[in-house]
Amino acid sequence: MAVVVLGVSSGGCGDGARRQHAVDAALKAASAALVAGDAAAWYFALPTEGASAALVVRQVNVGLARYTWTRVHAKAVPVDGKPGRYTVRFYGQLAHADTSPLVCECVLDFGWRDGRLKVVADRTDQWARDAYYLAFTDPVVLVRPHLVVVGDDWQRPLMARIAAADGQVRRVIRRLQLAPDSPGLGRKTLIYVCASRLQAFEASHAFIDKHMVAGERDGQIFAVDVWPAYWKRYASDIVRHELTHVYAGKFGDGKHYVGLLVEGLAVAVEGGYDFGPLRTEVARGNRILPLKKGLMHGRVWWDGLSDHRTYLAYLEGGALVKYIWKRWGLKSVWAFAAAVSAGDATPVGIERATGRTLGITWGQFYKGWKGYVRTLR
Numbered sequence: 596m597a598v599v600v601l602g603v604s605s606g607g608c609g610d611g612a613r614r615q616h617a618v619d620a621a622l623k624a625a626s627a628a629l630v631a632g633d634a635a636a637w638y639f640a641l642p643t644e645g646a647s648a649a650l651v652v653r654q655v656n657v658g659l660a661r662y663t664w665t666r667v668h669a670k671a672v673p674v675d676g677k678p679g680r681y682t683v684r685f686y687g688q689l690a691h692a693d694t695s696p697l698v699c700e701c702v703l704d705f706g707w708r709d710g711r712l713k714v715v716a717d718r719t720d721q722w723a724r725d726a727y728y729l730a731f732t733d734p735v736v737l738v739r740p741h742l743v744v745v746g747d748d749w750q751r752p753l754m755a756r757i758a759a760a761d762g763q764v765r766r767v768i769r770r771l772q773l774a775p776d777s778p779g780l781g782r783k784t785l786i787y788v789c790a791s792r793l794q795a796f797e798a799s800h801a802f803i804d805k806h807m808v809a810g811e812r813d814g815q816i817f818a819v820d821v822w823p824a825y826w827k828r829y830a831s832d833i834v835r836h837e838l839t840h841v842y843a844g845k846f847g848d849g850k851h852y853v854g855l856l857v858e859g860l861a862v863a864v865e866g867g868y869d870f871g872p873l874r875t876e877v878a879r880g881n882r883i884l885p886l887k888k889g890l891m892h893g894r895v896w897w898d899g900l901s902d903h904r905t906y907l908a909y910l911e912g913g914a915l916v917k918y919i920w921k922r923w924g925l926k927s928v929w930a931f932a933a934a935v936s937a938g939d940a941t942p943v944g945i946e947r948a949t950g951r952t953l954g955i956t957w958g959q960f961y962k963g964w965k966g967y968v969r970t971l972r
């Protein structure tokens with residue numbers, strides 16, 4: 596059987612392997628041209644035939660050449676059943692940032708013409724054009740010791756406000772009691788400032804709720820320039836909240852995602868919340884979002900951020916984390932999160948996690964938490 600497979604596939608494979616090799620070499624040279632800022636070398640690396648190919652190769656160069664790159668690399672993945680067609684992804688590192696995110700994606704047909712490998716057609720879906728770093732048309736990059744802020748030139752006021760929150764990185768690391776030699780302090784977090792939710796979607800392909808001003812995804816932060824007065828007042832708090840997500844990672848990421856604890860930790864580190872609505876909820880019997888149900892539910896969003904339960908979930912999670920932190924210490928917050936997320940999101944699983952990590956029954960814990968909420972202002 597193995598011999599047959601080998602015999603059948605070797606001919607086609609050789610052809611495909613040769614082309615893949617040539618595509619990889621071309622993209623490597625094109626990536627180097629981007630880092631060098633050498634447009635002529637880019638066009639030499641990616642010769643084209645036909646109008647659509649010429650246009651896409653030009654668009655990607657123009658779009659990415661607006662940035663100054665520390666490093667760029669590209670990956671070409673063959674599209675099944677379409678010999679010569681590849682999904683091409685460029686990954687780029689700006690200003691020695693910690694990550695090399697996806698900065699551009701397109702689908703290209705490559706073919707041999709006159710003995711040379713050329714781009715012969717653009718097969719990129721309409722919705723995928725102008726995505727990722729091509730979503731910024733006049734980009735500027737502000738570099739600080741811990742933050743790299745990317746946005747269009749007309750977003751400069753908010754970009755500067757966010758860049759000024761650079762010191763929040765140290766604060767978050769100190770609050771989370773991360774070791775001084777943890778990877779945190781040496782790295783730079785990328786923050787994208789977008790003019791609208793649409794631009795944020797183009798830049799990240801992430802859904803941004805209409806009540807959202809910022810979000811974290813894969814260790815990167817997206818900020819949307821809505822509600823200028825809000826940003827003016829709370830920029831460093833918002834940055835501190837999102838940085839907590841970056842530095843805490845998925846926080847207790849077992850099989851069950853516990854949004855209440857993930858957001859609760861960020862709320863606790865962010866500070867400054869008015870817990871009045873939660874005090875009212877607890878005084879009325881905690882019926883809108885019972886704490887155990889909140890832990891079992893996983894995510895903290897109900898029907899969008901405007902839903903009252905969503906706001907309560909943030910406060911409940913914040914009060915939960917603050918209570919454990921105050922009474923048992925930060926290590927127990929992590930242990931509790933790990934135990935709850937490793938469980939199966941059932942009442943029994945949560946009770947077991949409470950007993951194992953905090954040493955008391957759920958009933959005792961819940962009573963103590965409610966008493967603590969009454970003291971929160």
Ligand SMILES: [Zn+2]
Binds near residue numbers: 836840858861
């Ligand atoms: Zn959050």
